[in-house]
Amino acid sequence: MVHDILSKSTTMSENSINSWLELVKTVDYNDACVELKKRAKKKKGSLVSYAKRRAKSKARAISIGKNETDSNENIVLLDIGTEDPFIFDELVNSYGLKYKNLHAINVRMYEGTNYGLLPEDTSKLKFNFKWYDGKKIPYNDNTFDIVSLFMVFHHIPYTEQQSFIVEIHRVMKKRGRLIIKEHDIKNKTSLNIIKFEHVIYDKILEENDGDFTPENIYGRSKRKLIELFTDNNRFKLLHHTKVSNNYKAYNRSFYMTLEKK
Numbered sequence: 001m002v003h004d005i006l007s008k009s010t011t012m013s014e015n016s017i018n019s020w021l022e023l024v025k026t027v028d029y030n031d032a033c034v035e036l037k038k039r040a041k042k043k044k045g046s047l048v049s050y051a052k053r054r055a056k057s058k059a060r061a062i063s064i065g066k067n068e069t070d071s072n073e074n075i076v077l078l079d080i081g082t083e084d085p086f087i088f089d090e091l092v093n094s095y096g097l098k099y100k101n102l103h104a105i106n107v108r109m110y111e112g113t114n115y116g117l118l119p120e121d122t123s124k125l126k127f128n129f130k131w132y133d134g135k136k137i138p139y140n141d142n143t144f145d146i147v148s149l150f151m152v153f154h155h156i157p158y159t160e161q162q163s164f165i166v167e168i169h170r171v172m173k174k175r176g177r178l179i180i181k182e183h184d185i186k187n188k189t190s191l192n193i194i195k196f197e198h199v200i201y202d203k204i205l206e207e208n209d210g211d212f213t214p215e216n217i218y219g220r221s222k223r224k225l226i227e228l229f230t231d232n233n234r235f236k237l238l239h240h241t242k243v244s245n246n247y248k249a250y251n252r253s254f255y256m257t258l259e260k261k
């Protein structure tokens with residue numbers, strides 16, 4: 001059963017989705033987790049090497065999105081919702097940014113959580129890391145040339161999304177660049193798939209002792225996300241990538257670059 005679901009989830013076309021969702025309702029998440037762990041070992045190597053590969057593509061998105069006139073060693077960057085240090089190593093080693101100019105924040109949603117690949121003692125990290133309350137970004141106005149927000153926005157409750165955007169805008173310099181990676185959640189079906197994947201993903205990482213509830217996803221379509229960020233003349237959209245038609249959920253994501261007006 002779990003085999004069926006997992007193999008279908010990576011090869012599915014849009015019209016077979018409903019029958020797949022019927023199967024998903026019956027899934028035993030613990031079984032699915034054991035199976036996924038086996039696959040992760042076989043296919044992707046360790047979570048660390050998988051994270052390093054993802055860090056490379058995020059660092060590349062940042063380098064493409066940056067303002068051409070900024071010299072890399074002076075760029076002051078904030079990554080919001082950081083879970084792993086590799087993106088910073090990649091920015092320093094491959095693109096010449098400086099650790100002292102790199103800042104990262106996250107919210108501690110669950111006590112005792114090791115947050116992906118962050119060490120327990122974050123004071124030993126080479127870049128600047130702060131826990132914060134998820135609402136008031138702990139930096140002054142006009143501080144950053146670049147803000148990156150990778151796979152975070154769908155965790156911000158609908159009622160808080162507007163003020164979250166205002167906060168990001170506040171800490172950015174004029175003509176600073178905001179680089180976003182997000183899911184394109186354009187209907188109930190894609191929302192259900194993303195929820196399902198989050199439950200499984202959490203169990204694999206054993207992050208929250210299985211406390212994660214699928215309701216923690218506040219999906220937006222790509223079109224709506226662009227509308228939200230460009231609303232009120234705050235940001236101008238400079239660039240966005242295509243979303244794949246493949247229903248493998250993590251492929252149904254895209255990058256966009258916005259400029260603070």
Ligand SMILES: C[S@@+](CC[C@H](N)C(=O)[O-])C[C@H]1O[C@@H](n2cnc3c(N)ncnc32)[C@H](O)[C@@H]1O
Pocket residue numbers: 080081082083084105106107108109133134135149150151152155156
């Ligand atoms: C799917 S993970 C993405 C992690 C990482 N950015 C990446 O791309 O691999 C979502 C992250 O968003 C963080 N998050 C949720 N609400 C947040 C908020 N209000 N401010 C900052 N981060 C938040 C979570 O703690 C979690 O680390």
